Amino acid sequence: MNYSKTSLTLIGSILFWSLPVLAGDVKIVANLSITANSISPREIRSVFLAERNSLKEGSHVEPVFERSGLTHEIFLREFLRQNSESLQTYFGALVFTGKAAMPKSFDTDEEVLAYVIKTRGAIGYISPSASTEGAKVLAIVPEGGRSERTLVTRVEPEYPETLRQLHIGGTVRLQITISPQGRVETATVLGGNPILGDSAVRAVQQWIYAAASGRSVAVVTLAFDPD
């Protein structure tokens, strides 16, 4: 059966937007001057909406945005609860009333990373598969977080070929239990497409975290981009 690309994109979009709003599948990268190892979703929101210019532990921060793309859209929707137009309006209001500066924005993960690496206090977001060499990756810890664990080895999920051909994508949210040694003991799908969920579970079970004194529970989200 032949589907036009427009129709497939439309179906993919509908499925994507019909998914529940979950934590985003992005990596938060920071300049090495930032001493924190983790950041909460609420703190991410405050920093990227220019409501605060320092993290709770005191490091000065400067948010860096991507201009477009799936990672950008997921980040805006899930962390900032905005879309591109509303974000533009939001910062326009701040900049033209003297309440904030216009944040830096770049076209690609590589450009974001390059700016983060060279700029004191810079903090940005990139796709999970992008390189982070030279920058610090901040763990996203839920509010009142039970996890301070740092991800050491990450295995990307396989994209089911049938869904890719149909341009079906979206996000999958998993709750995982991490052993003191850093192994993922359990992974439970909390939301998302069930087929993508199976693939996500298989990948996450191969992840390895830094060792800790006890067992941890965390919620992670993975994005599947058919393009």
Added chain:
Amino acid sequence: MCRSAVRLALLCFILAPLCPQAQDFRIAGREIQVHGFASQGFIYTNDNNWLTMHTSQGSGAFTDFGVNISTQVTDNLRVGAQVYDRNLGDLGEWHPSVDWALADYRFKPWFGIRAGKVKTTLGLYNDTQDLDFLHTFVLLPQSIYPTDVRNASLSHLGVDVYGKFSLSHGLGDLLYTAYAGHRSDSLYDGYTYLATQYDVFYSRYGGLQYGGDLRWKTPLQGLLVGLSRMDQDLGGNGTFISPYNPTGGFVPYADASKGDSTNQFYAEYSRRKLQLDSEYRRFIHDDAINSGILLTATDIRGWYLSGTYRVATHLALGSYYSRYTIATGSGGPLAALFPAQTDTGLPANHVYDKVITARIDLKRFCYLKVEGHFMNGVGDSTFPDGFYPQVNPHGFKPETNALVLKTGVNF
């Protein structure tokens, strides 16, 4: 009218491909940001000239622009300033003003200070009312944000304190602003313009302005509610022709507010491409003119309900209903010249406005708006509310329909 419309269309097509990019440069290792905006409008009304323009013939005397420059001095200190200029019919008249010029020091997320000339936080849009490119509508609801008397609440020279508290138990965020300063009006605004019909010519108008704003980002995603309060102690000086001695030429004039307060309540709900807003404002102003030869009392109430929806990447549609009423009273020896007006059901004491609009984003920083206003009432001719006797010498008709076009750019 045709010439204005053609000029507007030409401007739109010329500006679209020339949209400039924001200018960032460095001086002594410090990054400087420069941003700006400009817009050109056109209004045609079937009856009554509106907003001091000769709109019944079609008018393009509806232009403004602004440029700002700012830099981050230290991690917590930022300075900047913006110049703004406009021409709206007989208002503005191309006299540029410092829109804001401030130093902003943020000690903590929950406490910061802004000092200098600061835009006044009042309701959802007071501080952004001039920034046409931010809004779907050309004219914000005039019951709350009258563009002809924007000086009345726009900014103050003083100090603001502000901050944000995150509430525990997932109850959302509280944002506050408190301020005190001096308001100094442009002499090219609606209030001073209206006074010329009584042969009063101001040389100064302004005074103390203080107040606060508290808004709650509720746990319900996209819902914000808030309230604002503003008090003022105002006064003006100038010259006028005394009604007691009309042939005696100009004599000194002074007025002083005995009470001036504004309460505003508002709510905003946004969800994906939909945004709903509603605000209510009550403004009370009591004045004493020339030590009491005339005492005036004004009670203005306004509210609106608006909705906008982005139907496509380049197209947003919107509509609002705005309701404005004014009641006035007077006292003192000259009170007989200004009888009380308390029946807000009369067209002379209200403006009800139904509006539909479409905004087309030609490029990321260029747009064109088309808007229709269907108004009933013209407000009180002793207080500026859009319709002025000076440009309506033959009197008012109760109904006014307006076609409003506007295009603009920002960078």
